[in-house]
Amino acid sequence: MLRNSMFTACVVLAISACSEPKDVVIAPQKTDLTEVSVGQWIKDSSGKVMFDPQTSGLVEVGGQLITIADASADVTQQLKLHTIDPASATLTHSSATFSFSNAVRRSCFYTYLSSQPDLEALAVDPRDPKIIYTVTEDATRTGALSPRCESKYEATGSTDYPTLLVKLTQKDNGSVEMSDVRPLQFPIDFEVGNFPNDGIEGLTMDSDGTLYIGLEKDKAGQPRIFTLNIGDDFWSSSDFASVSDPQLRLPVFTSGNHPINGLALHITQSGDVFLLAAARNDNELWVIDSTKQKATKRIPITFKVNGGEACGEYLMDNASMEGLVVVDSTLWIINDPWEKNYMKNATCEADTPRYEDLAPLLFPLTLKASWFE
Template identity: 80%
Template sequence: MLKKSIFSACAVLVIAACSEPKNVVIEPAEVDLTEETVGEWITDNNGKVMFDPQTSGLVVLDGQLVTIADASADATQQLKLHTINPSNAKLTASSASFSFSNSVRRSCFYTYLSEQPDLEALAVDPRDPTVIYTVTEDATRTGALSPRCESKYEATGSTDYPTLLVKLKLKGEGKVEMNSVRPLQFSLEYEVGNFPNDGIEGLTMAADGTLYLGLEKDKAGQPRIFTVNIDDDFWSTTEFAPVSEPGVELPSFTSGNHPINGLALHTTANNETFLLAAARNDNELWIIDITKQKTTKRIPVSFKVNGGEACGNYVMDNASMEGLVVLEDTLWIINDPWEKNYMKNAVCEADVSRYEDLAPLLFPLPLKSSWFE
């Protein structure tokens, strides 16, 4: 799956001229690093699959996995958190539909957030596990902002309608409140470009309050990673929240689409911290050293489905991994059924109806120390 690449003259100059690594062409490994994972259908206690949840993002809460639906999901799945038991891929609960704080109701973005927001990715705040962050992507389906709000939030540095960072607050008894919202601002020098459906799709948060954001593509067609520091005063204003660029090493591509569709953090036994990025189109994990001391690794992943006695384990044509999170010594991955391509996987007659229902799968992948060497 990995194609031989060469360093461009530009990339060599960038490396030589700057102490912080920038986007470079990363040479493929000389040995095959491909990992294999077998997915299980996520089902409820009655054995029914999740119907068209368009799962986006994955976090851990109390040893359980939690995901969210985006705006293209069935209406019954939206504006909720869905909890999955990793031991058996059972959907154990779905929250009530989100409620809204007074500050969100008074914001410029309430109409969009309360109707059909395109919520992408999740990140738990390590300092307060009752706080989860999500982010919006495509808002083209919503109405325009009011003239006052449009004037206030027009300098996004990216899309016409701002990318929104949203704070969710767990209220207990299956209740979740959309508690706060701030629009993100990208510096023009980042050249993010105006791509409403190719925005932020990955979130993960470090213990110091650094929130990492994975962008699908910029104006040059390259994936990017940005950061926002969420301190005690972050939600005290509704002004733009400017993002920063940490300058971590990412692969660079000369053609095609190679988005980041999920992010996770992992700290090794040696107390080294890495970002794990889901490169959906490439079926790869990117292992990124946040200190920029180690070269980024690209780990190809072969996705299979447990087809049971009827079909055994068979390879997926299009898995479209979307969310990932580390729980103990396992990386858990959830896919986002891509309607355009999902039926290409239906080679097992027993599973055809599941693909027709756009049902997701849960994939376990044991962590390997070699990824972080």
């Protein structure tokens, strides 16, 4: 019996020795794309932080950053543009309250736009940096439209009260006029759904007049990006402006909330156009190829705070990034303090009052060529 076992073992060894070796595939280690950004408190010249501005967008004009407040902000911050020096995170100027053109005053939407409108996102027109676009989101707090206006603008394809694209014009004297407004229409087959507080939160514009519009979620719970062409005669009409679907390669989710809360545009040295989307709930930056040739990259971001001598550098629990803009090789991000979660960040006593004031931070992130490959 022992002799047979030894014979069998020898045969197995011989066969093993003579057989062709199998190919061994070693999977490459998954690249960690995580980036870390350390934010600075945005302060005025006296060292005070911004009080509850609920910052909702970010653009760059003349080397300065500009943001806007939404309807949940302190009333003193609303209907203004706020200018920030990125080099020092200093609030250098807040405009006077917007004025209104005759066209806006005569529109169906003046009552809403002149009384705490929920303004979200900003986009500079590259053809004229004095023109900035913003958009409304939740209008459920306003009164109903007149019967005539309601009949004209009821086919929104989304919310009961139409989403409004608003043109802001910066005057030479520093004032800002709400100069034009048009309601947006979403084709029924886009299945956007009726979500007043999960609407448009991102805008950015290409030099050819293409406005990219980021929607938090549609009827299926998916984030979406639409487009609209702003031609020379765009504002001559008061009719609906119907958006298009470029069918960009966005991530698709089976559950959870994964909204887009900000958009920026980046043109590489080779001339390729990419969109950068702030996925707030995921703490991710999405790098989206406008030509749909490359798959979207998802860049996780770890947010920290420069707490100065008293607090040092510490990790945030909830940053809630909202606006972003590319300036040269830096992506600047501003957060929208989320009242429900903001105090979770107050791990250092010296910074606690700033969180209680719902003060925002400015975060820099250096662009990497590998994101666009």
